[in-house]
Amino acid sequence: MKRSVSFLLVVLLAFASAAVAQNRKSPHTTVESPDKSIKVVYGQPSKKGRVVFGPEGSQSLEKYGKPWRTGADEATEVTFKKDVMFGGKMVKAGTYTLVTFPDQKEWGVVLNSQLGQWGAYDYDKFKEKNVVEVKVPVSANKTPIEMLTITPSNKSIAIAWDNMTVSVPVTPHGTSN
Numbered sequence: 001m002k003r004s005v006s007f008l009l010v011v012l013l014a015f016a017s018a019a020v021a022q023n024r025k026s027p028h029t030t031v032e033s034p035d036k037s038i039k040v041v042y043g044q045p046s047k048k049g050r051v052v053f054g055p056e057g058s059q060s061l062e063k064y065g066k067p068w069r070t071g072a073d074e075a076t077e078v079t080f081k082k083d084v085m086f087g088g089k090m091v092k093a094g095t096y097t098l099v100t101f102p103d104q105k106e107w108g109v110v111l112n113s114q115l116g117q118w119g120a121y122d123y124d125k126f127k128e129k130n131v132v133e134v135k136v137p138v139s140a141n142k143t144p145i146e147m148l149t150i151t152p153s154n155k156s157i158a159i160a161w162d163n164m165t166v167s168v169p170v171t172p173h174g175t176s177n
Helices: 002-022 123-129
Strands: 028-032 038-043 077-080 084-086 089-091 094-101 106-112 130-152 156-172
Touching: 028 130, 038 130, 038 156, 089 130, 106 123, 106 156, 123 130
Parallel strands: none
Antiparallel strands: 028 038, 038 077, 077 094, 084 089, 084 156, 094 106, 106 130, 130 156
């Protein structure tokens, strides 16, 4: 009897996961740094003629100063295979949820240890699990970027969408930028 119930639960979970994947409107991607020390898994929304970033009360998708999952659907996850300095702050090897706070001149970038979040809806609930919080300046894109693009390199993680790009320096722990 216990085996039948366990089997039924596994089957139901598989169907639920498949249903969630089918309801996604944005593609999902996994990208790695050239040396494979950083991996980012995220949903990749498109601009589709919309205003992406703007102030509270605007028709923008993401409001200035509000937590954003930095992607679509599930919150973006970043994995470091080694201890790193992330924006000048020490982060141990592991997987973290990436949350950003977009703004016109600088973004807040947060790594949080609570995995499995859907969006940033429960950010306040998991805020005490923030591992690191950094601020990075915004660079204006000459041409709007249609799809959110997160690019880990061996020295940074860049986040680019619409008319904004931010880049967080990432170096192995014990070295400088």
